[in-house]
Amino acid sequence: MTDLHWLPTIPDWRPRLRALAADPAKAWDEAVALANGRINFVLTNALDEATRRVFPQAPATLATKSVRLAVLGSSTVAHLLPAIRVAGLRRGIWIDTYEADYGQYLQELSDPESGLHAFKPTGILLALDAHHLTAGVTAGMDDATADAALAETKSHLRETWKLARDAFKCPILQQAALPVHLPVLGLNEHRLPGSRARYLARLNEALRPMAEAEGVDILSVDDRAARDGVLAWHDSGLWHRSKQEVSPTAAPLYGDLVGRWLAAKQGRSFKCLVLDLDNTVWGGVIGDDGMEGIAIGQGSALGEAYTAFQDYCRELTRRGIILAVCSKNDEVNAVEPFEKHPDMVLKRGDIASFVANWSDKAGNIRSIAEELNIGLDSLVFIDDNPFERNLVRQELPMVAVPEVSDDPVGYPIALSDAGYFEGLSVTDEDRERTSQYQGNKARDALKASATDLPAYLRGLEMNLIAKPFDRVGLQRIVQLINKSNQFNLTTRRYTDEDILAVMADPDAFGLQLRLLDRFGDNGVIAIIIGRLLEQKDLLIDTWLMSCRVLGRQVEPTTLNLIAEQAKKLGAKRLVGEYIPTKKNGMVKDHYAKLGFTVAAVNDGGGSRNLLDLAEFTPAETFIHVTEG
Amino acid sequence: MANEATVYKELTEVFHDVFMRDDIALTPDLTAKQVQGWDSFKQIEIIMASEEKWNIKFNTRELDSLLSVGDLAKMIVVKTGG
Numbered sequence: 107m108t109d110l111h112w113l114p115t116i117p118d119w120r121p122r123l124r125a126l127a128a129d130p131a132k133a134w135d136e137a138v139a140l141a142n143g144r145i146n147f148v149l150t151n152a153l154d155e156a157t158r159r160v161f162p163q164a165p166a167t168l169a170t171k172s173v174r175l176a177v178l179g180s181s182t183v184a185h186l187l188p189a190i191r192v193a194g195l196r197r198g199i200w201i202d203t204y205e206a207d208y209g210q211y212l213q214e215l216s217d218p219e220s221g222l223h224a225f226k227p228t229g230i231l232l233a234l235d236a237h238h239l240t241a242g243v244t245a246g247m248d249d250a251t252a253d254a255a256l257a258e259t260k261s262h263l264r265e266t267w268k269l270a271r272d273a274f275k276c277p278i279l280q281q282a283a284l285p286v287h288l289p290v291l292g293l294n295e296h297r298l299p300g301s302r303a304r305y306l307a308r309l310n311e312a313l314r315p316m317a318e319a320e321g322v323d324i325l326s327v328d329d330r331a332a333r334d335g336v337l338a339w340h341d342s343g344l345w346h347r348s349k350q351e352v353s354p355t356a357a358p359l360y361g362d363l364v365g366r367w368l369a370a371k372q373g374r375s376f377k378c379l380v381l382d383l384d385n386t387v388w389g390g391v392i393g394d395d396g397m398e399g400i401a402i403g404q405g406s407a408l409g410e411a412y413t414a415f416q417d418y419c420r421e422l423t424r425r426g427i428i429l430a431v432c433s434k435n436d437e438v439n440a441v442e443p444f445e446k447h448p449d450m451v452l453k454r455g456d457i458a459s460f461v462a463n464w465s466d467k468a469g470n471i472r473s474i475a476e477e478l479n480i481g482l483d484s485l486v487f488i489d490d491n492p493f494e495r496n497l498v499r500q501e502l503p504m505v506a507v508p509e510v511s512d513d514p515v516g517y518p519i520a521l522s523d524a525g526y527f528e529g530l531s532v533t534d535e536d537r538e539r540t541s542q543y544q545g546n547k548a549r550d551a552l553k554a555s556a557t558d559l560p561a562y563l564r565g566l567e568m569n570l571i572a573k574p575f576d577r578v579g580l581q582r583i584v585q586l587i588n589k590s591n592q593f594n595l596t597t598r599r600y601t602d603e604d605i606l607a608v609m610a611d612p613d614a615f616g617l618q619l620r621l622l623d624r625f626g627d628n629g630v631i632a633i634i635i636g637r638l639l640e641q642k643d644l645l646i647d648t649w650l651m652s653c654r655v656l657g658r659q660v661e662p663t664t665l666n667l668i669a670e671q672a673k674k675l676g677a678k679r680l681v682g683e684y685i686p687t688k689k690n691g692m693v694k695d696h697y698a699k700l701g702f703t704v705a706a707v708n709d710g711g712g713s714r715n716l717l718d719l720a721e722f723t724p725a726e727t728f729i730h731v732t733e734g
Numbered sequence: 735m736a737n738e739a740t741v742y743k744e745l746t747e748v749f750h751d752v753f754m755r756d757d758i759a760l761t762p763d764l765t766a767k768q769v770q771g772w773d774s775f776k777q778i779e780i781i782m783a784s785e786e787k788w789n790i791k792f793n794t795r796e797l798d799s800l801l802s803v804g805d806l807a808k809m810i811v812v813k814t815g816g
Contacts, residue, residue, distance in 0.1 A: 124756075147779070147783075148748070148751045148752055152752075155754055184775065185775060185778075343797070344778065346794070347778070348774065348778060350778075353782075354779065
């Protein structure tokens with residue numbers, strides 16, 4: 107698989123590209139945004155062309171350093187250049203490219219009058235194809251001849267690097283050989299000295315220490331091809347037709363590999379991974395399912411998959427990547443597994459910044475960047491929830507947010523394939539980094555966020571479908587009533603029969619609320635039971651909500667619906683109770699926030715709250731309500 | 735399964751993406767000579783985009799025999815069992 111699967115599909119990509127030139131002031135940011143969509147080679151070429159039309163040269167105000175990259179090839183590389191430029195664009199880097207004349211790279215390097223010298227590259231990519239590298243190698247060779255041929259190829263490469271370095275004093279990226287040759291002996295191909303397949307493998311192995319000694323970096327397309335399959339990278343039909351060794355379909359990935367190298371050279375690789383917790387680091391919701399209920403560790407495939415993801419994260423910390431947590435949870439619940447769950451691979455000490463609260467995640471991610479004193483553009487945020495991903499993408503476009511499914515198996519793959527943390531060396535300091543950040547922590551410096559939440563909420567096009575309890579919904583209603591712990595004002599548990607009784611009671615109502623938005627259907631996310639008491643009081647017996655939809659104005663919209671239902675039953679006043687439990691601290695002030703008067707508070711912290719319906723004005727929200 | 739009409743419709747999208755222009759109208763006898771910028775690289779882009787879109791593969795002989803849009807569309811219809 108060579109597609110850029112970690113980037114989100116942008117639904118209106120084509121019209122946005124067509125409109126790129128319309129507002130030159132915004133065109134660069136827009137082009138960067140489009141480059142961060144999941145695009146194939148055709149769209150990559152189109153984006154490159156459109157961008158170059160608006161910007162014949164680098165925009166004046168870029169924060170990044172522009173690059174002049176010369177690509178020296180022995181076969182066709184022209185089709186790779188747009189993808190390389192777009193990979194730069196993806197990272198906000200302007201890249202000018204130069205393609206040496208077909209197979210003329212040595213001459214161009216040696217000749218001060220050549221186009222290459224006139225171009226004055228600041229980076230050189232040496233992309234030699236497998237056929238070129240194995241020219242003259244044949245199965246008829248004996249050991250000594252094959253070894254001599256390999257030594258000659260190596261010294262040829264060394265000389266080429268020296269020529270390039272002497273002429274331009276710039277970083278050099280050597281493409282490893284793509285293993286395109288077929289075996290002729292078979293399983294034990296290594297016994298055939300002159301095997302071309304074996305020759306490439308030996309060369310690739312020898313390249314690493316040699317490049318190390320010469321200060322050259324490797325573009326390890328051989329490793330990529332081992333993961334993706336050589337056939338995903340190379341089409342021999344196309345090789346015969348157009349001498350394109352790398353298939354155009356793999357060009358966007360090839361370009362991205364080069365782009366991440368250029369970014370790393372400028373110190374622009376990502377430095378910190380911010381983790382959501384529930385259903386990202388473990389399966390389930392800690393606040394609802396508890397320590398015993400979450401999926402982590404041995405015993406289930408799902409639990410093991412989360413363990414594997416945690417293990418990958420810990421491996422990242424050991425090479426210098428900082429971990430942070432950004433979770434919608436009560437902090438005490440969120441921390442508990444890190445401190446007490448025996449199957450957790452990640453421990454509290456692995457997390458440099460731990461933010462668990464109920465505020466919006468964009469604001470919390472800002473706080474994390476401030477606390478760690480690193481730029482927002484060095485953060486990667488991983489979350490199973492598409493709502494949160496899109497919120498962060500919209501509010502903080504400089505934060506990388508990989509597109510993942512709800513299957514944790516894909517999380518390490520997404521992080522690795524995206525190459526966010528491309529590193530060119532490892533220092534002792536890297537290995538100790540997390541503990542440093544822990545030591546430097548300055549929790550008091552967190553500023554309130556300036557996120558434009560209303561604009562985001564408006565853009566969500568939310569639709570709340572309010573339906574009375576019915577038999578179709580019975581199972582889900584009972585499940586929510588018995589499972590929800592956190593956003594649950596009274597934590598009253600009911601059976602099927604209890605719900606049927608509510609449905610039959612003329613002095614009670616039950617509501618099931620479903621929330622849809624432009625990203626899809628969130629399912630039934632809230633349950634309300636109201637009961638008419640004496641003196642025209644309407645008791646809100648049950649109000650519970652899924653924490654997934656917190657911060658989206660569902661609460662005031664729900665209150666509007668409750669008030670409406672209460673009036674239908676002839677009520678004059680709403681009575682809202684808060685019954686505290688270990689888990690529901692987050693809704694302690696729920697009714698006060700909605701404008702209720704606190705009538706009584708008991709010793710345990712529970713409260714009784716009142717709202718006069720004659721005085722009540724329905725809140726205006728961005729949610730459209732449909733009666734189902 | 736794709737009939738000729740839908741193939742032409744979707745192939746038009748492919749051409750618009752490849753050439754970044756929305757004014758190319760596909761006809762069976764349209765050839766590379768009549769479209770500005772349709773060189774051998776664009777030809778490969780069109781072929782590979784079609785292979786990706788319909789999940790098909792053209793072999794070397796088939797590619798050599800493609801002379802017009804009509805040839806391509808016909809071959810896509812055949813390959814998708816239309």
